[in-house]
Amino acid sequence: MRDVAVVGFAQRQMAEFDGSPTCVELLVPLFAECYEQTGWTRRDIGFWCSGSSDYLAGRSFSFVQAVDAIGVIPPVNESHVEMDLAWAMYEAWLKIQTGEVDTALVYAFGKASAGVLRRTLALQLDPYTMTPLWPDTVSLAGVQARAGIDAGAWDERAMAEVANRSLTDAEKNEYSIRKGGSSVEELLSRPVYADPLRKHDCSPVTDGAAAIVLAAGDQAREVRDRPAWISGLAHSVDPISMGTRDLTRAPSAARAAAAVDLGGVELAELHAPFSHQELILRRELGLAEDVRINPSGGALTSNPMFSGGGIRIGEAASRIWSGEVSKAVGHATSGPALQQNLLCVLEGNI
Amino acid sequence: MAKQPAAVVGVGQTHHRAKREDVSMAGLCREAIDRALLDANLTLDDIDAIVVGKAPDLFEGVMMPELFLAESLGAAGKPLLRVHTAGSVGGSTAIVASSLVQAGVHKRVLTVAYEKQSESNAMWALSVPLPFNMPVHAGAGGYFAPHVRSYIRRSEAPTHVGAIVAAKDRRNALKNPYAHLRNPDTTVESVLASQMLWDPIRYDETCPSSDGACALVIVDEDTARASANPAWIHGTVMRSEATTAAERDQVNPQASRDAAAALWKQAGITNPIEEIDAAEIYVPFSWFEPMWLESLGFAEANGGGWRLSESGATAMDGKIPVNCSGGVLSSNPIGASGMLRFGEAALQVRGAAGEHQVDGARRALGHAYGGGSQFFAMWVVGSEKPAN
Numbered sequence: 001m002r003d004v005a006v007v008g009f010a011q012r013q014m015a016e017f018d019g020s021p022t023c024v025e026l027l028v029p030l031f032a033e034c035y036e037q038t039g040w041t042r043r044d045i046g047f048w049c050s051g052s053s054d055y056l057a058g059r060s061f062s063f064v065q066a067v068d069a070i071g072v073i074p075p076v077n078e079s080h081v082e083m084d085l086a087w088a089m090y091e092a093w094l095k096i097q098t099g100e101v102d103t104a105l106v107y108a109f110g111k112a113s114a115g116v117l118r119r120t121l122a123l124q125l126d127p128y129t130m131t132p133l134w135p136d137t138v139s140l141a142g143v144q145a146r147a148g149i150d151a152g153a154w155d156e157r158a159m160a161e162v163a164n165r166s167l168t169d170a171e172k173n174e175y176s177i178r179k180g181g182s183s184v185e186e187l188l189s190r191p192v193y194a195d196p197l198r199k200h201d202c203s204p205v206t207d208g209a210a211a212i213v214l215a216a217g218d219q220a221r222e223v224r225d226r227p228a229w230i231s232g233l234a235h236s237v238d239p240i241s242m243g244t245r246d247l248t249r250a251p252s253a254a255r256a257a258a259a260v261d262l263g264g265v266e267l268a269e270l271h272a273p274f275s276h277q278e279l280i281l282r283r284e285l286g287l288a289e290d291v292r293i294n295p296s297g298g299a300l301t302s303n304p305m306f307s308g309g310g311i312r313i314g315e316a317a318s319r320i321w322s323g324e325v326s327k328a329v330g331h332a333t334s335g336p337a338l339q340q341n342l343l344c345v346l347e348g349n350i
Numbered sequence: 351m352a353k354q355p356a357a358v359v360g361v362g363q364t365h366h367r368a369k370r371e372d373v374s375m376a377g378l379c380r381e382a383i384d385r386a387l388l389d390a391n392l393t394l395d396d397i398d399a400i401v402v403g404k405a406p407d408l409f410e411g412v413m414m415p416e417l418f419l420a421e422s423l424g425a426a427g428k429p430l431l432r433v434h435t436a437g438s439v440g441g442s443t444a445i446v447a448s449s450l451v452q453a454g455v456h457k458r459v460l461t462v463a464y465e466k467q468s469e470s471n472a473m474w475a476l477s478v479p480l481p482f483n484m485p486v487h488a489g490a491g492g493y494f495a496p497h498v499r500s501y502i503r504r505s506e507a508p509t510h511v512g513a514i515v516a517a518k519d520r521r522n523a524l525k526n527p528y529a530h531l532r533n534p535d536t537t538v539e540s541v542l543a544s545q546m547l548w549d550p551i552r553y554d555e556t557c558p559s560s561d562g563a564c565a566l567v568i569v570d571e572d573t574a575r576a577s578a579n580p581a582w583i584h585g586t587v588m589r590s591e592a593t594t595a596a597e598r599d600q601v602n603p604q605a606s607r608d609a610a611a612a613l614w615k616q617a618g619i620t621n622p623i624e625e626i627d628a629a630e631i632y633v634p635f636s637w638f639e640p641m642w643l644e645s646l647g648f649a650e651a652n653g654g655g656w657r658l659s660e661s662g663a664t665a666m667d668g669k670i671p672v673n674c675s676g677g678v679l680s681s682n683p684i685g686a687s688g689m690l691r692f693g694e695a696a697l698q699v700r701g702a703a704g705e706h707q708v709d710g711a712r713r714a715l716g717h718a719y720g721g722g723s724q725f726f727a728m729w730v731v732g733s734e735k736p737a738n
Binding site: 021053061070076078082095121240334336 | 352353374375405406407408409410411412413414415416417418420421425426427428429430431432433434435436442446449450452453454455475476478480481587588589590591592593594595597598603604605608609721724725
């Protein structure tokens with residue numbers, strides 16, 4: 001395998017993006033930040049890959065106009081996944097591994113505020129047997145949270161601890177749209193939203209976009225003194241059926257963890273859109289007690305669809321660049337109740 | 351580490367029809383997958399990862415359908431990727447699947463692309479009004495007709511060339527048991543007598559709306575050894591250009607020309623018309639055969655393409671047989687159409703194309719395009735392992 005590192009990262013997260021119908025306009029300044037961080041121009045990028053959803057944009061081919069943000073001529077080596085930024089990054093990492101290219105810029109965008117997200121996501125379910133019932137995402141997550149409480153895997157207090165830590169950490173993140181920790185007791189005194197979930201147990205509806213730059217070998221070293229080298233990258237998926245899965249577990253996260261080396265990880269950015277899902281992930285990844293979780297505030301404090309997972313990788317990478325930690329893991333999830341999971345292990349020294 | 355050799359050892363497709371009411375989306379995909387695995391002499395247990403492609407989710411009304419399909423595609427417990435690059439998606443999906451092997455990440459990858467147009471409304475999905483965007487409201491035919499008119503004007507093409515292509519592809523389809531349209535009496539005259547839809551595109555020069563899927567099994571060199579006839583991947587390319595630019599040449603887009611140049615270079619081809627034995631080119635409207643022949647470098651720009659098509663050189667027994675399977679003009683399950691081109695190219699070099707086999711085909715082109723001719727995906731496959 002070639003040594004490939006995350007060398008650039010730019011993000012925007014907000015409660016409502018008042019502008020282009022699809023957040024595409026956000027991409028131009030994000031690309032500019034990536035060029036500034038790397039000292040490159042668009043012509044130095046060997047491969048482009050984006051992640052987005054036509055259902056968030058309310059149109060077919062929502063990625064088509066995003067290509068315009070790259071520029072017009074010459075044409076680019078480009079692809080698109082109908083998945084989170086993290087998987088777009090995976091495709092770009094593959095492309096670098098084939099030796100065809102040495103650099104890649106991946107990006108993703110989503111404007112969830114334009115619709116009713118919890119209903120839109122019901123369209124992700126089995127169209128023959130589930131979608132006609134319109135089970136919304138928050139309710140499905142509530143079913144999962146209740147299953148864990150009933151099984152004794154966690155309790156509401158543990159969930160509130162996750163939320164309180166996240167809201168406290170978010171105070172230092174300019175992009176978090178929900179912030180301000182208080183106490184576990186105070187959080188537990190708040191009203192239930194989708195029993196047993198309270199609002200702070202659920203990620204807020206967020207608009208946003210993000211971009212990640214990858215580079216191989218010496219090109220990474222030229223950009224940063226301390227690139228965030230990808231030492232492991234793996235993903236897996238479980239069946240969607242909520243009735244046949246053990247909702248208290250995420251086997252696909254465990255399989256991804258088994259495919260990488262998490263030993264010595266100091267920091268984990270976990271893409272857990274609901275508080276109890278962080279508890280599931282910590283267990284599946286076997287993270288030690290002293291691993292710092294979501295210093296960015298995590299998805300509970302802002303979670304733009306289609307970039308929320310990739311942002312976790314970007315946040316982890318930035319803490320490698322700064323020297324704050326030497327080994328970190330970024331995680332992304334997709335689908336209802338942690339159906340699909342990706343892990344990206346980043347290291348400062350290889 | 352250098353790029354690892356990769357080969358197609360299994361190709362499967364459905365019987366394409368206007369309405370496959372006998373299967374669900376999952377069943378449609380499985381029909382293609384099961385044939386591809388049988389062809390490859392492998393089972394789902396042997397597969398390391400799965401890559402799914404399809405055109406817009408708005409077509410069937412399922413957001414990220416690979417999530418609900420995961421289990422029926424055999425992906426549960428494995429890595430699953432979902433590609434979407436407009437009409438070129440079937441080709442791009444095959445390319446992403448090959449890159450999993452070429453990168454040395456996996457040894458045996460299954461890829462599947464599909465569209466179930468009978469459960470969708472493509473015309474609606476392509477015509478959703480958008481703020482600050484000129485509405486098309488015309489479907490793909492209305493969008494591409496001006497490109498065709500421009501080509502005819504530039505190249506001074508006689509207006510019956512499109513009908514020659516359409517009649518040829520419909521006749522080829524009779525040799526393909528999976529083809530959707532099987533109209534035994536199609537002639538140049540009957541095409542010219544069909545209803546004009548979007549001048550100069552007539553009804554019989556237009557692709558059908560199909561339900562269908564295509565699946566490929568792509569493997570590493572060790573696994574390919576067990577196959578009697580692997581189709582080795584000699585080159586893959588994707589290129590995209592922006593939509594809105596006054597200087598775009600939409601008849602012969604730079605992204606297409608750049609992609610072809612990069613592809614021929616990778617595959618070590620200097621004279622495509624001499625070195626390629628069969629081509630499966632994405633031709634949803636008949637005139638795109640001469641247009642792409644020029645853009646791909648099989649013929650001189652501004653007229654070489656229609657002269658080739660008119661001369662019969664693109665027929666099964668011609669110098670450069672194009673779309674021996676019947677092509678998109680005979681079956682168009684949109685998301686799968688590109689992968690069908692890639693898969694049919696593989697069948698040709700494996701000597702496995704049945705009645706529509708080109709004798710002794712050693713190198714073949716698979717081609718797909720999408721959007722308003724901004725997105726291109728292509729590959730060259732060969733009967734022999736590439737030297738590079």
